[in-house]
Amino acid sequence: MTPLSTNPLACPADPTADLRLALTHSPEPRVLDRFAADGYDLILAGHTHGGQLRIPFFGALVTNSGIDRPRARWLHRWHDAHLHISAGLGTSPYAPVRFACPPEATLLTLTARHP
Secondary structure (H helix, E strand, C coil): CCCCCCCCCCCCCCCCCCCCEEECCCCCHHHHHHHHHCCCCEEEECCCHHHCEEECCCEECCCCCCCCHHHCCEEEEECCEEEEECCCCCCECCECCCECCCCCCCCCCCCCCCC
C-alpha cells in the first residue's frame, strides 16, 4: 500500500483486508489514535516493559510513554481497535531491574470474526 502523504502515520488500512495489523515500538497515544482512526483492527506495541516496576494492587509506577498506567501491558481497547502491549523480556537502561512484572513473551492466537 502506498502512503497517502509523506507523513508515515498517514496510511489508512486496507478496508478489504481480513486483518488490519499495526505495529509500533512505543504506545504513544497520538500514534494509537491515528492507527485507530485509519481503521486498524489490532495494534501491537512494546516499550513499556509492562511497567517494569509494579506495586501489587497498584500497578505500574511509570509507563515510559504517554499511555496511561493501567494499560502498560496486555490486551485493551483503544477506540475501535484492540491494543496489545507486551511486557517483553528486558529492562530499561535507566532501570535495569524488574519488580512484580515478570518477563513475558506473548503468543497471540487470532481467530476469525463471527459474522
